[in-house]
Amino acid sequence: MQGLFLGFFVDPLSPLTDRTLRAPFAADPWTSRGRLFPEASSPTRTEFQRDRDRIIHSTAFRRLAHKTQVFVPHEGDHYRTRLTHTIEVAQIARALARALSLDDDLAEALALAHDLGHTPFGHTGEDAVEALMAAQGGFDHNAQALRIVTKLEHRYAQYDGLNLSWETLEGLVKHNGPLTDKQGKGIDRYAKRGVPLEILDYDGRQKLDLFTFASAEAQAAAIADDIAYNTHDVDDGLRAGLFDIADLKAVPFVGDLVREIEAAHPHLERSRVIHELGRLIITRFVEDVIAESRRRLSALHPQSAQDIRASDHPVVTFSAQMVAADRAMKDFLYPHMYRHPRIMKVREDAAAVVRHLFEAFLDDPSKMPSEWSQAARSINGPDLQAELMRLVRDYIAGMTDRYCVEEHRRLFGHAPELRLTFNGV
Numbered sequence: 497m498q499g500l501f502l503g504f505f506v507d508p509l510s511p512l513t514d515r516t517l518r519a520p521f522a523a524d525p526w527t528s529r530g531r532l533f534p535e536a537s538s539p540t541r542t543e544f545q546r547d548r549d550r551i552i553h554s555t556a557f558r559r560l561a562h563k564t565q566v567f568v569p570h571e572g573d574h575y576r577t578r579l580t581h582t583i584e585v586a587q588i589a590r591a592l593a594r595a596l597s598l599d600d601d602l603a604e605a606l607a608l609a610h611d612l613g614h615t616p617f618g619h620t621g622e623d624a625v626e627a628l629m630a631a632q633g634g635f636d637h638n639a640q641a642l643r644i645v646t647k648l649e650h651r652y653a654q655y656d657g658l659n660l661s662w663e664t665l666e667g668l669v670k671h672n673g674p675l676t677d678k679q680g681k682g683i684d685r686y687a688k689r690g691v692p693l694e695i696l697d698y699d700g701r702q703k704l705d706l707f708t709f710a711s712a713e714a715q716a717a718a719i720a721d722d723i724a725y726n727t728h729d730v731d732d733g734l735r736a737g738l739f740d741i742a743d744l745k746a747v748p749f750v751g752d753l754v755r756e757i758e759a760a761h762p763h764l765e766r767s768r769v770i771h772e773l774g775r776l777i778i779t780r781f782v783e784d785v786i787a788e789s790r791r792r793l794s795a796l797h798p799q800s801a802q803d804i805r806a807s808d809h810p811v812v813t814f815s816a817q818m819v820a821a822d823r824a825m826k827d828f829l830y831p832h833m834y835r836h837p838r839i840m841k842v843r844e845d846a847a848a849v850v851r852h853l854f855e856a857f858l859d860d861p862s863k864m865p866s867e868w869s870q871a872a873r874s875i876n877g878p879d880l881q882a883e884l885m886r887l888v889r890d891y892i893a894g895m896t897d898r899y900c901v902e903e904h905r906r907l908f909g910h911a912p913e914l915r916l917t918f919n920g921v
Contacts, residue, residue: 586720
């Protein structure tokens with residue numbers, strides 16, 4: 497049965513009319529806290545659907561296709577990039593949101609945006625920029641993502657950034673938990689160096705309640721990132737030959753899954769074992785999060801999204817058993833993949849590329865493209881050097897891996913190959 501809605505005939509269960517399908521504690525696009533620059537509502541999309549679409553159409557999102565997670569793209573077409581990782585996170589986040597009766601559009605939007613602030617060359621590039629910006633508070637990819645969607649994207653006539661809804665910006669900044677206590681003092685990772693300036697600057701324009709948890713949808717996107725990350729790093733590491741299936745048998749949880757696959761399919765070819773393992777890891781993690789989250793929600797009995805934010809603990813998370821499994825996987829992957837000797841050589845070369853470019857642009861901003869060099873010339877204020885460093889940071893952080901290498905070759909006449917010796921299957 498169809499009905500008339502704002503002049504459109506729509507299905508009663510369409511995204512425009514399915515409010516009754518959401519839990520009372522789900523984020524509600526119809527009662528959003530709005531956008532920094534007010535806009536008329538859309539007759540065909542909810543506020544969170546508009547956010548999702550704006551993120552997908554952004555320049556920063558397209559660049560994720562050429563930014564890597566751990567490997568660089570030269571050594572094979574089948575390894576994850578930031579974009580393929582983001583798509584996998586979005587799929588898991590939607591599944592979690594639907595199972596928990598949350599707004600899956602908001603969860604998807606946050607999943608799609610969560611890696612926008614990452615530098616080229618994955619965590620290698622981030623570590624390099626962090627060191628270069630140490631005197632200015634370091635580098636935080638969540639703060640950089642906020643800067644991208646509120647300032648650096650230049651698409652719309654009326655404003656800089658994407659003018660996303662409050663709920664999306666809140667989730668982008670706080671998906672891993674509160675940043676401050678109620679007095680505004682940084683906590684956890686921000687206890688020593690404080691909350692990044694980019695976040696504080698925006699919070700001064702539109703309060704993001706940095707002392708509270710984010711929505712359940714943001715928490716779903718954050719835990720989906722953990723699930724996807726662990727799973728695809730195991731998959732990529734196996735396919736690259738950095739470790740073998742037999743090595744995983746000593747890892748709690750993962751080893752049990754390997755033995756389960758071997759018992760059910762004793763003669764299964766290696767490539768299918770790898771796929772089955774990834775499938776089981778995702779399934780077990782997702783099922784655990786759903787069960788644990790339902791338990792926590794039942795105990796909390798929230799009646800609004802604000803009740804979720806006011807809680808003193810996250811509501812969408814792993815059980816204690818799966819927290820241990822997650823930790824065991826990370827403990828295995830750190831030495832066997834992230835710090836593998838073959839990876840470390842590439843990391844060293846990639847970090848040098850970032851460092852050389854940063855120093856060259858800081859020394860002579862005219863070496864940047866005209867838009868950026870013009871912005872450097874217009875810098876004014878009491879600390880010109882600090883502002884120039886932030887400008888160079890923004891330029892380099894937005895680069896793709898291959899563009900970063902091309903810029904190094906343009907300025908220095910050469911660039912490292914950044915290739916692993918491949919011996920995978």
